[in-house]
Amino acid sequence: MEIKCASVALPCSARRQSWDELLNTHAISSEGHGHHATQGSLPTLAIGALGVVFGDIGTSPLYALKESFVGHHPLLVDPPHIYGVLSLIFWTMTLIVTVKYVFIIMRADNEGEGGSMALLALIARTLGENRWTPAVAMLGVMAAALFYGDAIITPAMSVLSAVEGLTIVEPSLGRFVVPIAVVILLGLFLIQKHGTQRVGAFFGPIMIVYFLVLACLGLANLIEHPQIVGIVNPWWAYNFFRIDPTLAFLALGSIVLAVTGAEALYADMGHFGRKAISVAWLYAAFPCLMLNYMGQGALLLESPAAAQNPFFLLAPEWARLPLVALATLATIIASQAVISGAFSVTRQAVQLGFLPRLRILHTSASAEGQIYVPIVNWTLLIFVILLVVTFHSSSNLAAAYGIAVTGTMVITACMMGVLTFAVWRWHPLIAGLVTGLFLLIDGAYFLSNATKIPDGGWFPLLVAAAVFLLLTTWSKGRRIMRHYLALGAMELELFIRSTAGSVRRVPGTAVFLSSTIDGVPPALLHNVKHNKVLHERVIILTVVTEAVPLLPVPEAVEVSEAGEGFYRMRLRHGFMEEVDIPQTLRSVTACGAPIGKMDTSYFLSRQTLIPSEKPGMAIWREKLFAWMIRNAATPMEFFNLPTNRVVELGSQVEI
Numbered sequence: 001m002e003i004k005c006a007s008v009a010l011p012c013s014a015r016r017q018s019w020d021e022l023l024n025t026h027a028i029s030s031e032g033h034g035h036h037a038t039q040g041s042l043p044t045l046a047i048g049a050l051g052v053v054f055g056d057i058g059t060s061p062l063y064a065l066k067e068s069f070v071g072h073h074p075l076l077v078d079p080p081h082i083y084g085v086l087s088l089i090f091w092t093m094t095l096i097v098t099v100k101y102v103f104i105i106m107r108a109d110n111e112g113e114g115g116s117m118a119l120l121a122l123i124a125r126t127l128g129e130n131r132w133t134p135a136v137a138m139l140g141v142m143a144a145a146l147f148y149g150d151a152i153i154t155p156a157m158s159v160l161s162a163v164e165g166l167t168i169v170e171p172s173l174g175r176f177v178v179p180i181a182v183v184i185l186l187g188l189f190l191i192q193k194h195g196t197q198r199v200g201a202f203f204g205p206i207m208i209v210y211f212l213v214l215a216c217l218g219l220a221n222l223i224e225h226p227q228i229v230g231i232v233n234p235w236w237a238y239n240f241f242r243i244d245p246t247l248a249f250l251a252l253g254s255i256v257l258a259v260t261g262a263e264a265l266y267a268d269m270g271h272f273g274r275k276a277i278s279v280a281w282l283y284a285a286f287p288c289l290m291l292n293y294m295g296q297g298a299l300l301l302e303s304p305a306a307a308q309n310p311f312f313l314l315a316p317e318w319a320r321l322p323l324v325a326l327a328t329l330a331t332i333i334a335s336q337a338v339i340s341g342a343f344s345v346t347r348q349a350v351q352l353g354f355l356p357r358l359r360i361l362h363t364s365a366s367a368e369g370q371i372y373v374p375i376v377n378w379t380l381l382i383f384v385i386l387l388v389v390t391f392h393s394s395s396n397l398a399a400a401y402g403i404a405v406t407g408t409m410v411i412t413a414c415m416m417g418v419l420t421f422a423v424w425r426w427h428p429l430i431a432g433l434v435t436g437l438f439l440l441i442d443g444a445y446f447l448s449n450a451t452k453i454p455d456g457g458w459f460p461l462l463v464a465a466a467v468f469l470l471l472t473t474w475s476k477g478r479r480i481m482r483h484y485l486a487l488g489a490m491e492l493e494l495f496i497r498s499t500a501g502s503v504r505r506v507p508g509t510a511v512f513l514s515s516t517i518d519g520v521p522p523a524l525l526h527n528v529k530h531n532k533v534l535h536e537r538v539i540i541l542t543v544v545t546e547a548v549p550l551l552p553v554p555e556a557v558e559v560s561e562a563g564e565g566f567y568r569m570r571l572r573h574g575f576m577e578e579v580d581i582p583q584t585l586r587s588v589t590a591c592g593a594p595i596g597k598m599d600t601s602y603f604l605s606r607q608t609l610i611p612s613e614k615p616g617m618a619i620w621r622e623k624l625f626a627w628m629i630r631n632a633a634t635p636m637e638f639f640n641l642p643t644n645r646v647v648e649l650g651s652q653v654e655i
Helices: 019-024 042-052 064-070 079-107 116-127 133-163 171-194 197-222 226-232 235-243 245-259 262-267 274-302 304-308 317-351 374-391 394-423 428-450 458-487 492-499 522-531 581-586 619-630
Strands: 027-029 504-513 533-546 557-563 566-573 600-610 646-654
Touching (some): 064 079, 064 245, 064 304, 064 394, 079 226, 079 235, 079 245, 079 262, 079 274, 079 394, 079 428, 116 262, 116 317, 116 394, 133 317, 133 374, 133 394, 133 458, 171 317, 171 374, 197 226, 197 274, 226 274, 235 245, 245 428, 262 317, 262 394, 274 304, 317 374, 374 394, 394 458, 458 619, 492 557, 492 566, 504 522, 522 533, 522 600, 533 581, 581 600
Parallel strands (some): 027 533, 504 600, 533 566, 600 646
Antiparallel strands (some): 557 566
């Protein structure tokens, strides 16, 4: 079942947009608290997390060790380097995933939700407006922008690395790798509109089998060389830097591929809960992954030539083709997780005021979080296919892969510093040491990946820069626009006094959407000016997005009477919730008689933006902002307004 929530015009559309209602979606407040709880038993949730949350990091054994030895900075396949790389992988997974994310960052839940945008909302709600707020906001926006770069590279990298296993089975199949990968990716993006509920139910057990296969393959080779377990000793990592400091630093750019997807632990916390994700990581994903990595290391000790593709060469020859099929399914699941994450981040960005309204379809009647954003889906598809046909192999893509991941890790470490100092109020010494440690670790990985910018790392940075520009242009532009609208706004009390005895009243209810809780909305002024009538009951409605995911129903509506049949209403909702204005109004009893469906009209202000030399933004950004307004989704569908009960009144606004 698909439930349309909002729509978006094609990029070439010259359609004007209703600015006052466009702003109305994004009036952010720090008031109110909601509660979001995951449903299901701990084992069920942990199994679900294993199938969804760890798809990306679970497929890293396909390429992480291989790229460390035969990537852009090849290493000697000898015991010191094998032990050194594996020791770095173990301690990277321990410190970054286990300590940083599982033990620290996942404690920062915004009413159960996680991710960069939810973390930004949490910090903003806690700190309020102070000197740190703009800097924290920029960090959150940068993390979201980098995520889109990661969302493009992950499907291409994962699927290519799995399909390349065919060349281990039969070298002559190499020419079919790219076409097969393109077909798989096309199918993956084409099924997105049908929702992930049934797909997820099918793929969940597959991921369990996949992790078990990882463990078994690693254990079978580990038995031959049990001494490889010694990689847990950090001395081997130190020894790697001691004997070859330059290559060890450069190798960090490939080693970090072992923790790609770590951000998903935090981002998907709202779906499964902190405890379930922690259990799935500590007792299933982490042990299985390390067994596989140690098995690959044992294989390299015995056969250095296996560095060309140690993951598939772990399996006996008869099992390699089934392993390619299983790994391909696992990479599809990993890609599905990051695509769904892009949809969720987009919706949060819309609700929090960093993007205009977009067309969002709900693909499940029971699970609100399962959504589909067409423009995001098709944009990702185009860029993913371009990456595959341009880079041709996972090794070439590896150069572009790490920069977005490590950039996000550095930003998360910075935001963790704000959390520990200002929100959790740890002792300054402890907060400083913890933040400094992770900034050092994450910074080293980021700098190592920065050396690969000329070889492909520029791509995710270019994507992130474009997304960052869109997010900040929209956020700043609507603040400027709201300022100019407020300058010309008329006080409601003055309006009521001037129209009370001079304007004819007609039966029914009129709802005027307003972006602010003060003044008279432009649509109301234009209605009186041109139609010279007022309804018996006039409701000025402002929709406020709170900095919490969900808001309890009793706290959602606030009503104040202004006299003469005028009411000012504030409808509050969380940034993870869908807004249905007619349904909400039917439950309101503070405005006299019930608000009926057939005697209520909705008035929207449609304003055309005219860029000018006024102080605010550069002309080119004002034009970009105007383009975003024109192509934003109509408020009728976004707010679920009945199309036959909507009246739009337009004017021009200069900024």
